[in-house]
Amino acid sequence: MSVKPLRTAIVGTGNIAGIHASSLQQIARETGGVELVAAADTDPARVAEFAAAHSLTGYESVHALLAAEQVDLVHVCTPPGSHTPITLAVLEAGGHVVLEKPATLTLAEFDRLVAAEQATGRHVATISQHRFGSGIRRLRGLLESGAAGRPLLALCDTVWYRDQAYYDVVWRGRWDTEGGGPTMGHGIHQIDTMLCVLGAWTSVSAVARQQARAVDTEDVSLAHVTFENGAVASVVNSVVSPREESYLRFDFEFATVEVRHLYGYGDDDWTVTAAPGHEERVMAAWDRGPTRVRSEHIAQFREIATALHEGVAPPVTTTDARRTLQLAAGIYASAFTRRPVEAAELGADSPHYELMQGNGPVW
Numbered sequence: 001m002s003v004k005p006l007r008t009a010i011v012g013t014g015n016i017a018g019i020h021a022s023s024l025q026q027i028a029r030e031t032g033g034v035e036l037v038a039a040a041d042t043d044p045a046r047v048a049e050f051a052a053a054h055s056l057t058g059y060e061s062v063h064a065l066l067a068a069e070q071v072d073l074v075h076v077c078t079p080p081g082s083h084t085p086i087t088l089a090v091l092e093a094g095g096h097v098v099l100e101k102p103a104t105l106t107l108a109e110f111d112r113l114v115a116a117e118q119a120t121g122r123h124v125a126t127i128s129q130h131r132f133g134s135g136i137r138r139l140r141g142l143l144e145s146g147a148a149g150r151p152l153l154a155l156c157d158t159v160w161y162r163d164q165a166y167y168d169v170v171w172r173g174r175w176d177t178e179g180g181g182p183t184m185g186h187g188i189h190q191i192d193t194m195l196c197v198l199g200a201w202t203s204v205s206a207v208a209r210q211q212a213r214a215v216d217t218e219d220v221s222l223a224h225v226t227f228e229n230g231a232v233a234s235v236v237n238s239v240v241s242p243r244e245e246s247y248l249r250f251d252f253e254f255a256t257v258e259v260r261h262l263y264g265y266g267d268d269d270w271t272v273t274a275a276p277g278h279e280e281r282v283m284a285a286w287d288r289g290p291t292r293v294r295s296e297h298i299a300q301f302r303e304i305a306t307a308l309h310e311g312v313a314p315p316v317t318t319t320d321a322r323r324t325l326q327l328a329a330g331i332y333a334s335a336f337t338r339r340p341v342e343a344a345e346l347g348a349d350s351p352h353y354e355l356m357q358g359n360g361p362v363w
């Protein structure tokens with residue numbers, strides 16, 4: 001790539017930041033399109049260690065970093081409660097943002113980012129790495145080809161296991177710092193992937209429960225979702241399931257497409273079953289799709305860098321990410337009001353717009 005590299009920084013140097021750093025440094029070697037230059041964390045020991053490990057300049061706040069460095073792009077890898085103020089600071093300083101999931105704690109916060117994006121002309125891309133593996137691209141190609149017919153039914157399961165010690169980390173399991181339980185923190189991966197196939201949702205009926213963990217939020221949620229295109233889906237989000245799995249299943253008129261994995265899929269994790277009489281057309285359309293891209297952060301980062309160099313909005317855009325956050329809000333709204341909720345009800349006058357839990361959880 002002959003263009004100037006995007007000067008990039010990482011804010012929040014905990015668990016996930018290592019994947020961001022190594023992926024960005026790999027892209028720098030591959031194309032020269034990015035250059036990782038700095039990192040910031042409010043924990044001085046953590047940022048010092050991270051900066052030394054990745055040969056970066058370390059800072060103890062995003063503000064110190066922005067005052068000292070000219071950066072084009074900042075990856076926000078802090079806990080969800082700090083995503084909004086950090087993102088606003090970066091946008092106002094003229095940088096683009098790559099934001100870890102869940103993008104914000106609430107729809108109200110999210111709309112502040114959209115307004116800032118519009119005011120500054122900078123972009124916010126939300127991490128959703130499972131939209132970028134070749135399998136999901138093949139599935140979308142199959143759907144667009146018409147060979148699979150209409151989407152009818154989907155299953156979207158994130159049944160994971162997190163023991164009580166996982167919640168010793170101070171920001172986890174709390175509405176005010178994580179925004180919710182497995183619906184927001186874990187299932188959001190599969191929910192977002194499902195939505196990138198099925199599009200706009202219209203209504204949801206849900207249950208949220210505290211089954212086993214001592215947390216403020218739910219540890220299990222279940223939902224039935226209806227889509228604008230007429231499809232319906234069952235969504236299960238859990239952190240109490242010893243046999244862990246991420247499972248997505250799409251039943252179209254003429255084909256079932258499934259993926260089973262845990263934290264990332266490859267091509268071998270997908271299966272396609274054609275309805276009798278449709279084998280040839282379905283398999284031909286499936287085989288035309290791309291292959292060999294795992295659903296990892298680096299796959300999304302490559303596309304973000306390309307989009308920013310081309311001057312267009314990088315994926316996953318705020319329009320895409322908002323739909324996912326809105327479904328999480330819908331799940332909580334339905335669970336805690338104990339009635340079906342329409343997407344259109346979740347405007348600024350809804351209690352679930354300002355707080356995911358609305359007027360408070362009802363268990």
Ligand SMILES: NC(=O)c1ccc[n+]([C@@H]2O[C@H](COP(=O)([O-])OP(=O)(O)OC[C@H]3O[C@@H](n4cnc5c(N)ncnc54)[C@H](O)[C@@H]3O)[C@@H](O)[C@H]2O)c1
Binds near residue numbers: 016
């Ligand atoms: N996409 C994925 O697969 C994936 C996986 C794990 C975590 N995540 C997300 O990544 C984010 C971080 O998760 P983690 O597990 O790395 O958390 P972590 O607790 O391990 O690390 C967060 C770091 O941010 C720092 N920090 C907190 N507030 C800060 C602030 N205001 N300014 C600067 N630094 C600050 C902390 O000191 C800590 O070092 C969360 O949003 C989480 O949901 C995404």
